[in-house]
Amino acid sequence: MSSACPPQSPAVAKTEVLVDDCCPVLAATFAYWDNILGPRVRHIWAPKSQGLLLLSDGEVTFLANHTLNGEILRSAESGAVDVKFFVLAEKGVIIVSLIFDGELKGDKNTCALSIILPQSELSFYLPLHAVCVERLKHVIRKGRICMQKGYNIISMLSSEIVPIMELLTSMKKHSVPEEVDLKDTVLNDDDIGDSCHEDFLHKAISSHLQTCGCSMVVGSNPEKVNKIVLTLCLFLTPAERKCSRLCHPDGSFKYDTGLFVQGLLKDSTGSFVFPYRQVLYSPYPTTHIDVDINTVKQMPPCHEHTYHQRRYMRAELSALWKAASEDDFSSDNLINAQDSYTPDLNIFQDVMHKDTLVKSFIDEVFLLKPGLSLRSVYLSHFLLLLHRKALTLLRYIEDETQKGKKPFRSLRNLKTDLDLTVEGDLNIIMAMAEKLRAGLHSFVFGKSFLTSVQERDLLINF
């Protein structure tokens, strides 16, 4: 195929990414539409794998150019990032391409940031698609500012492409399996309390469900951490489990934004550096579980989490916009440079609301004999109940508001009619409904939260 592609002139710059293991990504490319020469590849990132490269530079360039074809007449909203996804069976690859407006060489043009994987990795990649896209979108936002200011975009893009390659590499071997065996979890214990305190388990699962199934499990013992990780993953869908990760025994894994459940190890001194920014950029609020001291803490609900996230994003982008030189682009400097916003580092709080759904489930599941399939069947009943209640709640709100055309004012009736009078139960079902219909929390609770924020800001200004 190289002979079919004309050689690039000048040669395309290339960055070899060092990864510890076999990386499923073939390459990543940054291409743009040159107004004179047509689609051009500006940069290639390729993992430096132990084996031979599956694609030559020419093939990578050809594929990247190919994905940019058809975008010459693009007429999207200003600042929009469009996602295209290709499965080119003829080439045996899948390509994820994010199309956005940029400015190179002083001209407005259309740019594309693409990731290329083998077609055989399709089922592996699909559950992780949303994670990769959201992270790439954010780095594109920062990259567009770099281009606008005339700075080098490649180093900015590298700051996210390399971690994504590392993430996908780690997920190949340490992803939670699609079906979790109950025998590998604490639910297989003879009695509750055998391996963890009863109240701790209840709080962990309850908070896990209240935060849309998004949790980070931290500890010193990898076996214990992974056991809790697998236990929490029982309450996820198979696709969400494939978007969760066990901890690595050597503690080399860092927190990755966008995963549902991930296990992390403390260092040899027993401390854990909290990844504030990455946790805040998670699409859902997160539960923090420390298996060493049996503590469970959670972030605020979705509507509050979204507010804090966006506020921090705006601060970060604004600081980048005001940066005087490229040297100020590091994350630490960004935070310090923004005087008007002081992030609240104490974003985790105790679990405030009790529930009856998880409490009853835990009490009852341990009445069944372990080692058989009885507990698995009972768990499937519980999950089915949660999903059906979530769909019913969503439908209830749709009926009340005519699909969002009217404000929702019947929260009390909803609690009574759907048997969700306990606050924790409502939070669990709302969290599951949020995953079905993004923005539901903001729709139901956002107005009152906005009012409280305005009042607080007014008091501060006063």
Added chain:
Amino acid sequence: MIGSPDVVAFTKEDDFGDSFSDPLSLPDEFSVPLFTHAANANPWTKTSYAKFSKDFILISEFSEQVGPQPLLTIPSDPKVCGTFDLNYFSLRIMSVDYQASFVGHPPGSNYPKLNFVEDSKVVLGDSKEGAFAYVHHLTLYDLEARGFVRPFCMAYISADERKIMQQFQELSSEFSKASECLKSGNRKAFANELEKKLKDLEYTRSVLHKETELQKMNNGCYSTQAIEKANELANVEKSIYEHKDLLRQITSYPSRRKRDVDFVQCEAEKPPVMDETLKDTNPSDSAENTVETESRKSSYTPQLIKAKSAKCFDKRLKTLEELCDTSFFLQTLEQLNAVEKSFRGDLCFIYTSQIDRALVSKQRVTSFLFEAEHDWEDGGASKNFSIPSNNPTIPILNFSGEPLSLDSYTTCIDVDHLKPGVESGEGPPESSTSDITQETSEAADTETKGSFSSDKSIEALGSVSPSSLQTNFFDGLERRSKISIPSYSDNASSSIAVPHRRSDGNLVQMDAACCIGQDGFIFEDPLPELAQECCGDTVVNQEPLSLLHGDPALQMDYILEESPNMGLTFSELNTSVLSEEVAKINIEDVFDRTSFMSISTSSDRAVSPFTYGSALTVKQKKKAGHSALRFIRQYPFAQQAISCLLSGRTLVILGVDEGTVRKLVNALFIFVPNLGKYGETVQPWLSTPFQLTDLQRWKLIGLQRAVSPAGSSILHSLNRYSRYISILDCDNKTLRCPPYKGTLISHLADHRTQIKRGSTYFLHIQGMLTQLTAKAFLYTFCHHIHLPMDINDQGSVTSRRTNFLLQLGYTVEESKIIQYLSELIKQHYIHGSAKVGNPSFSFNYTTSYLYKI
């Protein structure tokens, strides 16, 4: 992506961080909005910007004459597309050749080559149009097209980007099937076209060959025309070779092995062609050509190909249907219609349905209770179990042949059949196959014992001794003591005094000796002096109700007191029989009339339609939810009615109007556990009396009220079976059933609910029934509450079970529901199917109340 948070225009009113204008402030296009639409963001807005009303499928072609163009949409209703610009979107999705593969004449080769190009799949969107699409690119072959290639694509277009990406694997799988169908038809059509072309070419070659020879013969030397003819002949032969090669390529596709035969035929034809070119002209060759021509004419008339035939832009290209075989094309359309239907609607419903299906598949033990879609498994054990229950009926039929006797006998058998269920409940939650076999054998043994006992009871008819009567009574008492379910007694006080007493008398006597009691009841009617005996029976019958709740010692006293009275009654009965033979003749007439009615009832049951159960469609669910929602709002005793259904007590809906009755049946059938694959536990409309055997399989019955002799019979059967059923009278708006207290069904059917739509209420019911099923599963398989300490420790087991249910928060009435569902689970778990060989029958001696609106 207008609805995407990334591109929503940010209004300054929401900017709390920058309260004043700053020249260095970050422009909106480089930032993210702090709030989405000022906290009133509509989660449903993202799908409302589209110019089309709902998702659809678009088939487009990259025409070599006019460029990308839409061909058809599924569904074809123009309203679906609305103002959406199909031409623009066709251009958008087909602006690039995603196959990226060379077809036609590859470089360095003089002959065309077909590449069987793999399909490409693309997800892309147009934020301006509010449309996102899964696009499936495929290539079809057309002999008249440039490079023999016609690129097409099928696109699933939706306003919801998440839907496309989340369902990518499913969409890809379904569209690949449709694509393969199209391509199969195309290969077939392409091969046929090639064969016709070859026949034309061969015919043309023969004509040219003749003309060439004619030219030579006429002039004796090669002329200019002869040379031209020779060149044309050479070109035709080259075309023949090329087309044969194409045919070989198209027929060598791996999945089309049938074409190998054609391939062999093509190979066989090659040598004669080459030989002919080398041979001189002679009459025998001409004759051979003539034979070939005649053989081809039988199937297809070859056409002469003009020398200067060339493609031009005015030529009409084949339609998609012509490109593919018609049957393949229609099949593809059917597949695409099915795809459109399966992905119709909100993503949240599709996604939740997929999750539900996966979870329900793990609940083989319990999914038969309330889940609509599942496969029954008829195990051999259940079939074997059904055989013993047929044997006991043979001696009875030979002995008397009387339907009433059969009914009475069935009552005894039903009581006996409760034993296997109770015994199996005492065993471990899971058992091996051998254990199941052993239990089946034990059940058969029990059946045999029951049969023997019944025979013994029947033999008592020939004996007049009071001691025999007393023995039968003790047998009945012993049998009743083994039943774990509380006994039932109808204590309705609004009935007429005399029929009430007679009914009570019947009840007591049946308990003592079923057949004898029935006969005694009949003989009491025509004799005036027996009325005083009825009064006497009334006095006696006052005691059993109170004694049932008293000490066992008092029950013994009751037995002693009962014995002399029963003896006296029997003696008088015997005297009456001996002295009045005319009365006996009248009784026989009654029997005959009953037999006729039984036959009529059987034929009526045979034609009843099965409209329930199986897979419920979305509309049926919506209708069922709507009916149920109306029911709980209109009838304040809805909870009591639902409690009856959930606890296995048959509910009879009585009314004059069939439509009204059916509506109520439709409102309540979703609460019937173990509905059955064909809804065989529901009888929506019955105009003849039902029998006791019908109560074993029907849990919800719509019954006609008629002012006629048949109506009287219906009322009679209702009175006879009042202990087994609850009656919802839709004409008088009343319900007669045991009381219900608790919160379980209050959450399920609250008449003050604010749920607006039936489909939403159906979802709510489904969730609550799922929770109920989980509790029943827990109760069934919770190991420690069912294990007795020792053989004689049955009371302890009962106590533990009761306490277990109380700890779960259930009232006495709610515990009955759990226990009934648990019994069904056990039967299904042991026998594999709750329908075959499951004559389990239960009744409760519980006071019924009359509820009114």
